[in-house]
Amino acid sequence: MFFSMPDQSVAVRLRGLRKSFGPVEAVAGVDLEIADGEFFAMLGPSGSGKTTVLRMIAGFESPTAGSVELGGRDVTRLAPFERDVNTVFQDYALFPHMSVLDNVEYGLRVKKVGRAERRERATAALRSVRLEGFERRGPAQLSGGQRQRVALARALVNRPRVLLLDEPLGALDLKLREEMQVELKELQREVGITFLFVTHDQEEALTMSDRIAVFDRGRIEQVGTPAEVYERPSTPFVAGFVGTSNLISGEAAKAVLGRDGTFSVRPEKLRLALDADAPVGADEHGAIGTVAEVVYAGAATRFVVDLDAGGRLMVLQQNRDVSSMEVTELRGARVRLVWNRRHEFAIVP
Amino acid sequence: MNLSRGARLALRLALALGLVVIYVPLAIVLLNSFNADRTFAWPPTGFTTRWWSAAWGSSGVRDALWTSVKAGAGATAIALVLGTMAAFAVQRHRFFGRDTVSLLIVLPIALPGIVTGIALNNAFRTILEPFGVGLGLFTVIVGHATFCVVTVHNNVLARLRRTGRNAEEASADLGADPFTTFRLVTFPMMRSALLASGLLAFALSFDEIIVTTFTAGAGVRTLPIWIFENLFRPNQAPVVNVVAAALIVLSVVPIYLAQRLSGTTSTH
Numbered sequence: 001m002f003f004s005m006p007d008q009s010v011a012v013r014l015r016g017l018r019k020s021f022g023p024v025e026a027v028a029g030v031d032l033e034i035a036d037g038e039f040f041a042m043l044g045p046s047g048s049g050k051t052t053v054l055r056m057i058a059g060f061e062s063p064t065a066g067s068v069e070l071g072g073r074d075v076t077r078l079a080p081f082e083r084d085v086n087t088v089f090q091d092y093a094l095f096p097h098m099s100v101l102d103n104v105e106y107g108l109r110v111k112k113v114g115r116a117e118r119r120e121r122a123t124a125a126l127r128s129v130r131l132e133g134f135e136r137r138g139p140a141q142l143s144g145g146q147r148q149r150v151a152l153a154r155a156l157v158n159r160p161r162v163l164l165l166d167e168p169l170g171a172l173d174l175k176l177r178e179e180m181q182v183e184l185k186e187l188q189r190e191v192g193i194t195f196l197f198v199t200h201d202q203e204e205a206l207t208m209s210d211r212i213a214v215f216d217r218g219r220i221e222q223v224g225t226p227a228e229v230y231e232r233p234s235t236p237f238v239a240g241f242v243g244t245s246n247l248i249s250g251e252a253a254k255a256v257l258g259r260d261g262t263f264s265v266r267p268e269k270l271r272l273a274l275d276a277d278a279p280v281g282a283d284e285h286g287a288i289g290t291v292a293e294v295v296y297a298g299a300a301t302r303f304v305v306d307l308d309a310g311g312r313l314m315v316l317q318q319n320r321d322v323s324s325m326e327v328t329e330l331r332g333a334r335v336r337l338v339w340n341r342r343h344e345f346a347i348v349p
Numbered sequence: 350m351n352l353s354r355g356a357r358l359a360l361r362l363a364l365a366l367g368l369v370v371i372y373v374p375l376a377i378v379l380l381n382s383f384n385a386d387r388t389f390a391w392p393p394t395g396f397t398t399r400w401w402s403a404a405w406g407s408s409g410v411r412d413a414l415w416t417s418v419k420a421g422a423g424a425t426a427i428a429l430v431l432g433t434m435a436a437f438a439v440q441r442h443r444f445f446g447r448d449t450v451s452l453l454i455v456l457p458i459a460l461p462g463i464v465t466g467i468a469l470n471n472a473f474r475t476i477l478e479p480f481g482v483g484l485g486l487f488t489v490i491v492g493h494a495t496f497c498v499v500t501v502h503n504n505v506l507a508r509l510r511r512t513g514r515n516a517e518e519a520s521a522d523l524g525a526d527p528f529t530t531f532r533l534v535t536f537p538m539m540r541s542a543l544l545a546s547g548l549l550a551f552a553l554s555f556d557e558i559i560v561t562t563f564t565a566g567a568g569v570r571t572l573p574i575w576i577f578e579n580l581f582r583p584n585q586a587p588v589v590n591v592v593a594a595a596l597i598v599l600s601v602v603p604i605y606l607a608q609r610l611s612g613t614t615s616t617h
Contacts, residue, residue: 107523
């Protein structure tokens with residue numbers, strides 16, 4: 001610490017991080033910088049290495065190679081209890097033999113914080129997750145959403161440099177999950193702590209985070225803001241995993257776009273014209289096809305269209321003026337898909 | 350499962366019959382301990398507590414009871430320490446021969462007591478006697494510990510499997526060093542399993558007779574051995590009956606407590 005000025009603005013820095021379990025390489029070289037105060041998501045399918053990276057930051061796994069820095073300090077060789085991070089575990093891992101209050105006070109208790117201050121801070125933490133009045137309950141007497149809040153309070157009360165969240169909303173039902181997404185975001189703004197969370201849910205990552213790292217097979221495929229990752233995916237994997245990929249390639253690309261290569265257009269960028277001869281603007285592309293499938297989903301409808309030039313595209317349309325009766329009748333209709341050229345992007349295979 | 354009325358009735362009858370076969374003889378022992386008639390004539394002619402005071406007054410019974418308590422406590426203490434350590438080793442660490450070790454720990458409970466008894470008897474006499482350690486209370490305790498370890502090991506292992514490492518990881522994550530984690534998290538979560546298996550181990554040791562016969566020297570007499578020795582002396586019969594009745598009560602209590610302990614914690 002005396003020899004180099006630690007870079008205070010970087011909360012987490014990973015350099016060449018690798019982890020093998022026997023012959024399996026779970027993490028195959030990860031470099032990443034997360035700024036102070038960021039809400040950062042590690043997104044990927046199960047087995048992509050994102051949870052292993054989180055566990056190496058927390059200190060539960062030691063890397064096979066590479067280093068972990070927290071606030072500019074190398075913590076690669078430190079035990080979990082020597083690191084200034086706290087974790088919200090996927091199954092919450094509350095202590096079953098302690099009350100809610102004792103759970104939340106635990107971190108302060110083992111750091112020898114005085115009883116009065118402990119009580120005060122734990123109570124404040126419980127208030128911030130809207131759980132005042134639950135102090136004396138046991139974890140077994142709480143609902144899933146309440147346990148999750150206790151786990152949050154238990155971690156945040158320590159004011160860690162970084163809060164790690166491992167699939168924090170995975171065990172909650174849809175309604176509660178959507179509520180907690182908003183709450184987590186608000187909470188993070190309030191406390192100003194760096195949140196680093198792991199999820200396999202692309203929507204969760206898009207809605208909550210400042211930046212996203214997309215993981216696949218132990219590597220980071222792309223790092224960027226939600227808009228960058230969604231609008232400009234840099235690999236076919238990212239295009240497919242974040243949203244619907246809608247690829248146009250080979251002969252179809254040549255016929256429709258007049259170019260070689262593989263291209264992608266997001267379903268909501270496509271306009272469905274019921275007239276196959278509908279005009280195509282100068283800055284637009286169009287393709288004629290037949291509606292193969294119609295999926296009515298209340299607020300919107302998904303159309304699957306087989307292109308005459310080959311391939312199939314998914315179209316998402318708001319049901320602004322139409323009802324389910326009208327859209328389902330479109331199966332088999334000849335249509336023209338029209339989109340603005342700036343919404344199509346080349347994919348590096 | 351839905352069953353026909355007839356089937357339900359038949360199953361209930363079978364259950365009742367099974368319980369009757371097991372518990373009526375035990376009830377008769379209890380009743381007879383208050384039977385005024387020395388020959389246990391049935392139905393009892395009168396109620397008496399004479400046999401209970403006779404048993405209490407018998408120095409043979411009191412010595413045997415005290416020996417049994419010491420043997421049980423000793424065996425339970427050894428079993429708690431070794432069984433817990435073995436369970437942690439098997440559950441928490443990977444090492445060469447782990448499955449074999451696990452099997453070898455559990456095996457003694459399946460071995461016939463007479464085989465364990467003879468084997469221990471031989472071993473003690475050939476190995477310990479040259480060092481001046483003869484058969485006695487110590488060898489009884491070691492003999493009982495061989496199977497008491499199994500109950501502790503199995504109970505603790507089941508608890509470790511169920512609780513997993515999550516709580517311990519959470520504790521480390523919140524800043525607790527390994528010793529603090531053990532004190533505040535691991536041990537409290539194990540406590541009821543340890544208590545339950547300790548009670549079971551004590552109960553196992555308390556009524557053991559086969560291994561005891563082979564490992565106790567001439568001067569050491571546990572309660573079951575005392576019963577066996579006095580069983581065929583007609584004038585001791587009422588006292589033996591009282592001791593048997595007392596043993597029933599003494600064994601039921603720890604088993605009941607052990608079951609309640611493991612029952613309440615499994616609802617977490």
